[in-house]
Amino acid sequence: MSNSRSAPRRDSACAWDDDPVVASWEGLPRLEQTVTADACVVGLGGSGLAAVVELAGRGLRVVGLDGGRVAAGAAGRNGGFLLGGPSAFLHSAVEAWGAPAVELYRATLAELDHLAAVLGPDVIARTGSIRLAGLPGAPRDAAEARDRAVEEADCAALAAALRDNGIRVEHYEGELGTGVYLPDDAAMNPSRRALKLAALLRHSAELYEHSNVRLIDNGRVVTDHGAVHAPVIIVAVDGRLEQVLPELRGRVRTARLQMLCTAEGLPRRLPCPVYGRWGYDYAQQTADGRLFVGGGRDLFADAEWTTDTSPTTAVQHYIEYVAERIAGRPVDVVQRWAASVGYTDDGRPLCAETRPGVIAVGGYNGTGNLVGAVAARAAVALALDRTPPPAYLAG
Numbered sequence: 001m002s003n004s005r006s007a008p009r010r011d012s013a014c015a016w017d018d019d020p021v022v023a024s025w026e027g028l029p030r031l032e033q034t035v036t037a038d039a040c041v042v043g044l045g046g047s048g049l050a051a052v053v054e055l056a057g058r059g060l061r062v063v064g065l066d067g068g069r070v071a072a073g074a075a076g077r078n079g080g081f082l083l084g085g086p087s088a089f090l091h092s093a094v095e096a097w098g099a100p101a102v103e104l105y106r107a108t109l110a111e112l113d114h115l116a117a118v119l120g121p122d123v124i125a126r127t128g129s130i131r132l133a134g135l136p137g138a139p140r141d142a143a144e145a146r147d148r149a150v151e152e153a154d155c156a157a158l159a160a161a162l163r164d165n166g167i168r169v170e171h172y173e174g175e176l177g178t179g180v181y182l183p184d185d186a187a188m189n190p191s192r193r194a195l196k197l198a199a200l201l202r203h204s205a206e207l208y209e210h211s212n213v214r215l216i217d218n219g220r221v222v223t224d225h226g227a228v229h230a231p232v233i234i235v236a237v238d239g240r241l242e243q244v245l246p247e248l249r250g251r252v253r254t255a256r257l258q259m260l261c262t263a264e265g266l267p268r269r270l271p272c273p274v275y276g277r278w279g280y281d282y283a284q285q286t287a288d289g290r291l292f293v294g295g296g297r298d299l300f301a302d303a304e305w306t307t308d309t310s311p312t313t314a315v316q317h318y319i320e321y322v323a324e325r326i327a328g329r330p331v332d333v334v335q336r337w338a339a340s341v342g343y344t345d346d347g348r349p350l351c352a353e354t355r356p357g358v359i360a361v362g363g364y365n366g367t368g369n370l371v372g373a374v375a376a377r378a379a380v381a382l383a384l385d386r387t388p389p390p391a392y393l394a395g
């Protein structure tokens with residue numbers, strides 16, 4: 001590994017914010033009065049913004065609140081992978097939940113088509129994605145070689161399940177190793193996605209930043225400096241959902257996921273988002289050569305059940321190792337960060353009315369960029385039409 005390791009800083013800056021769309025974000029006001037609306041959305045990440053789109057599209061007066069900047073949480077600090085399906089690979093999800101797993105896969109691909117149409121190719125790059133068996137490079141020991149062979153068989157099982165359901169998949173064999181290529185998937189800068197969407201919504205909804213919600217009670221959402229009265233309240237907070245709605249303790253649990261970004265100028269090696277070693281390790285490379293790398297969640301599971309969002313030395317050292325395997329050379333790390341996500345016991349995301357008129361969505365198990373928007377739309381249908389959430393969501 002390179003000698004670029006330094007002690008991780010608390011809540012360090014995220015390299016996705018080094019982007020012209022993000023840099024030109026003028027910000028939104030803080031809520032400083034009491035307002036009345038048809039609906040209030042708490043949390044303006046990708047999921048909350050999807051709920052705002054859906055509610056405003058019905059002609060409703062919508063107020064959206066975020067405690068920080070738009071996409072201050074995981075929605076702006078993640079790997080930027082837009083992958084079809086639930087967090088588990090399709091064949092495993094079908095084994096656990098049956099046909100609803102395939103329905104969720106189709107719903108996420110439809111969501112991706114919709115996002116690409118709304119935001120355009122400068123935000124959503126339809127690159128496809130590669131699932132690798134193992135990590136690039138020769139196995140380092142016998143255990144890694146054995147695991148890779150098992151994972152190659154699992155890639156074949158995944159490909160069979162996708163084909164059986166009419167979802168496009170190809171065998172991948174190349175410089176990075178072997179696995180499967182999923183042509184329908186995509187890549188993005190997640191901050192850019194959220195801020196561009198928020199900018200488009202500015203005239204159809206009232207959005208507020210730096211308006212932390214401290215109480216939700218009887219049709220009222222109270223922030224530090226104001227309040228919203230609304231008969232419909234959608235709480236779209238993935239990580240730390242159980243802090244905003246304590247009744248969800250035991251149903252969703254917050255974990256930390258960590259990433260790093262390398263300096264520019266690495267030779268182009270990743271044609272699209274790549275995830276390996278059972279999907280636990282992942283990387284995306286931008287046009288300027290930077291690698292955005294995350295992973296190791298399974299190796300540090302106990303320590304990562306936390307609401308703390310500081311990167312840690314142990315996880316960062318591991319991710320740096322992954323970055324070097326992916327780059328095929330030493331890397332120079334320039335930024336490290338972490339964010340909170342929510343997990344559920346059975347892997348199904350949550351879409352549930354937890355109090356009259358209050359609907360919570362979250363618990364995407366580490367893969368919420370598309371699933372979160374799907375769940376948010378289901379929350380709006382539940383709130384306004386009383387349509388029960390699809391079976392792939394836990395009600």
Ligand SMILES: Cc1cc2nc3c(=O)[nH]c(=O)nc-3n(C[C@H](O)[C@H](O)[C@H](O)COP(=O)(O)OP(=O)(O)OC[C@H]3O[C@@H](n4cnc5c(N)ncnc54)[C@H](O)[C@@H]3O)c2cc1C
Binds near residue numbers: 069081082366
């Ligand atoms: C390092 C990392 C890598 C990841 N990689 C991927 C990936 O490549 N692909 C993928 O699909 N998923 C990935 N995920 C998961 C994904 O980022 C999340 O599931 C998704 O972004 C959740 O979005 P959200 O809008 O539901 O919630 P969040 O991003 O959690 O947004 C919640 C918003 O609510 C606000 N908020 C919280 N509490 C309050 C309050 N009390 N009052 C007001 N506002 C509040 C926060 O400021 C935040 O902006 C990753 C996550 C991490 C951390």
